[in-house]
Amino acid sequence: MNQQDVYALDIDSAVLELGDGESKVRALDEVSMAVPSGEFVAVVGPSGSGKSSLLAIAGALTRPDSGTVRVHGTDLATLSRRDTTAFRLRNIGFVFQSGNLIPALTAADQLRLAAKLAGNGHVDPGPLLESVGMAHRAKHRPGELSGGERQRIGIARALVNNPSLLLVDEPTAALDRRRSHEVVQLLADRAHSENVAVVMVTHDRDVLEHCDRILEMVDGRLGEPALVH
Numbered sequence: 001m002n003q004q005d006v007y008a009l010d011i012d013s014a015v016l017e018l019g020d021g022e023s024k025v026r027a028l029d030e031v032s033m034a035v036p037s038g039e040f041v042a043v044v045g046p047s048g049s050g051k052s053s054l055l056a057i058a059g060a061l062t063r064p065d066s067g068t069v070r071v072h073g074t075d076l077a078t079l080s081r082r083d084t085t086a087f088r089l090r091n092i093g094f095v096f097q098s099g100n101l102i103p104a105l106t107a108a109d110q111l112r113l114a115a116k117l118a119g120n121g122h123v124d125p126g127p128l129l130e131s132v133g134m135a136h137r138a139k140h141r142p143g144e145l146s147g148g149e150r151q152r153i154g155i156a157r158a159l160v161n162n163p164s165l166l167l168v169d170e171p172t173a174a175l176d177r178r179r180s181h182e183v184v185q186l187l188a189d190r191a192h193s194e195n196v197a198v199v200m201v202t203h204d205r206d207v208l209e210h211c212d213r214i215l216e217m218v219d220g221r222l223g224e225p226a227l228v229h
């Protein structure tokens with residue numbers, strides 16, 4: 001097997017500059033990271049340090065100015081715009097801060113739509129909702145769910161197309177302590193049981209105990225944290 005294929009996510013020396021002229025910011029400064037399947041990695045760091053930018057290049061939402069991003073060996077820079085969209089839908093799941101659900105759809109339909117968009121016709125949302133403890137909320141719309149429940153539905157939706165890479169942005173921002181632990185534990189379980197690589201950006205140091213590895217972002221540079229826990 002090619003060494004590059006070993007990693008679900010393999011970023012090498014990525015540089016991303018945002019803005020123009022005097023407001024130009026080096027959001028990512030020679031960032032490298034490699035995440036094997038089944039590993040749950042947390043990225044911590046202060047506001048503005050580049051965490052969202054990291055998720056954006058890992059998820060093929062933005063291309064770095066230089067450096068490479070490979071997802072299961074595929075160099076994202078080699079894909080056309082259309083192929084990038086298809087690749088993202090099939091291989092990468094996103095979980096956003098607030099769940100980011102569509103207000104008019106029931107929990108089950110959120111999952112069905114995500115499957116349909118990726119070309120996976122008839123998916124039974126039942127088992128996946130069951131696995132995140134939300135089978136009893138299948139017919140509820142987001143407005144009828146708690147923050148933690150919405151977050152769980154968001155995780156189930158991100159997993160519906162069996163992504164090999166799950167990118168998670170501040171999943172506990174709207175949750176209390178107990179729910180935060182439950183949601184992050186759920187992510188850890190999915191990483192380990194389904195062999196999904198999970199990269200989670202968080203400010204919440206309280207939940208880092210569930211992660212396999214912690215990286216710290218400071219001024220666009222990524223490294224081992226000086227202080228953990």
Ligand SMILES: Nc1ncnc2c1ncn2[C@@H]1O[C@H](COP(=O)(O)OP(=O)(O)OP(=O)(O)O)[C@@H](O)[C@H]1O
Nearest residue numbers: 018019023025027046047048049050051052053054
């Ligand atoms: N469109 C843009 N134009 C110019 N600078 C930008 C733009 N978007 C982000 N930045 C800057 O790039 C840097 C990295 O931003 P990024 O959103 O990746 O940080 P972050 O660590 O995710 O922050 P937060 O924790 O507050 O969400 C910041 O200094 C930010 O001000």
